[in-house]
Amino acid sequence: xxxxxxxxxxxxxxxxxxxxxxxxxxxxxxxxxxxxxxxxxxxxxxxxxxxxxxxxxxxxxxxxxxxxxxxxxxxxxxxxxxxxxxxxxxxxxxxxxxxxxxxxxxxxxxxxxxxxxxxxxxxxxxxxxxxxxxxxxxxxxxxxxxxxxxxxxxxxxxxxxxxxxxxxxxxxxxxxxxxxxxxxxxxxxxxxxxxxxxxxxxxxxxxxxxxxxxxxxxxxxxxxxxxxxxxxxxxxxxxxxxxxxxxxxxxxxxxxxxxxxxxxxxxxxxxxxxxxxxxxxxxxxxxxxxxxxxxxxxxxxxxxxxxxxx
Numbered sequence: 229x230x231x232x233x234x235x236x237x238x239x240x241x242x243x244x245x246x247x248x249x250x251x252x253x254x255x256x257x258x259x260x261x262x263x264x265x266x267x268x269x270x271x272x273x274x275x276x277x278x279x280x281x282x283x284x285x286x287x288x289x290x291x292x293x294x295x296x297x298x299x300x301x302x303x304x305x306x307x308x309x310x311x312x313x314x315x316x317x318x319x320x321x322x323x324x325x326x327x328x329x330x331x332x333x334x335x336x337x338x339x340x341x342x343x344x345x346x347x348x349x350x351x352x353x354x355x356x357x358x359x360x361x362x363x364x365x366x367x368x369x370x371x372x373x374x375x376x377x378x379x380x381x382x383x384x385x386x387x388x389x390x391x392x393x394x395x396x397x398x399x400x401x402x403x404x405x406x407x408x409x410x411x412x413x414x415x416x417x418x419x420x421x422x423x424x425x426x427x428x429x430x431x432x433x434x435x436x437x438x439x440x441x442x443x444x445x446x447x448x449x450x451x452x453x454x455x456x457x458x459x460x461x462x463x464x465x466x467x468x469x470x471x472x473x474x475x476x477x478x479x480x481x482x483x484x485x486x487x488x489x490x491x492x493x494x495x496x497x498x499x500x501x502x503x504x505x506x507x508x509x510x511x512x513x514x515x516x517x518x519x520x521x522x523x524x525x526x527x528x529x530x531x532x533x534x535x536x537x538x
Contacts, residue, residue: 233259233266240272244279249287253279281360285323285331291329292316303331304339307442313349326359330367337374346374351387365395372402381405404538411538412526415519422516426491433494456486476528484520488513 237240240255256276260269282290292315295302302308313332319325333349336342353359353367368388375384385406388399462478492513 233263234268235249236262237266237272239337240275244275247291249279249283249290253283265454282322282324284320284324287482289316289319289322289328291326291415292319293324293331297331303335306340309335309340321356321358323363324356326353326356326363326367329353329356329359330363330370333404334370337370338482343374347371350374352388355390361394364391365398369398372398376405377501379532381409408530408533408538411522415522418515418519419523422488422491422512422519425512426494429494446465456482456489478526480524480528481521484524488516488520491516 235527236255236259240252240259243249243252243255253276255528256272256279257273259266260276263269270380279287279290279533284290292312309332312328316325316328316332329349330353332348333353336346336349350367350371354364354371356364370382371387375381375387380404387400388395388402392399441533492509494510
């Protein structure tokens, strides 16, 4: 009995290798029925269940897909992939159609270097209601990777939000990425405004100065410079000493604070000592430091942002 079951298993494997899936399914069923305790039966049962889940269209779609998937040359050939993309539109709803869409999308992206076509194929795979959830979620995750590579995080959010229940964890991740992008844009805008105001203040001071060599000493006090450099250097040293993390965010923060302090001093000398002017100067400096701190972390080691929910 066991020998007969093993023979049926071997027949099933040979048939599956030859893309004769109906024959393979029958052989696996026969093996299980012949001797349920045979060593090959657990494998046969798994193969049988997988084939039953991909049996739509009498196995013709599966045979078409596997003919491409099992051949690396076909899977990287534009004509073959385009032909599969056309053929799969005629497949009945089911797992095979979604998996074929995923294969086409990955081929367009990696082998054929056509990301625009890949995006459309990933979207189709993720939205294919006939496919199983794992395949659809994988398509969505791959689409996110491609979108992120292209800097299209807002477009990725729209993709994920079409079916928020498909990949909830991915939805949270993409929302964080969009928030980071918005914060980055806001920080750059803040610094651009402050830089323009600082340049205007410096130009005013230079125009009024009797000796332009005095201006650097007016806007950059030794104590402020020492504080900024200590902030950057000590922060970086502490990070390296306790776990070997990335100290670059602290170095950039120190340099940025140094620039903000210089600009703040220039604004103060320009605007005078009025209370409203000093309050405005202080608020601008705080906004500038926050913007620099965010960019210093986000542009060097964004993993630090995860600790504050970003």
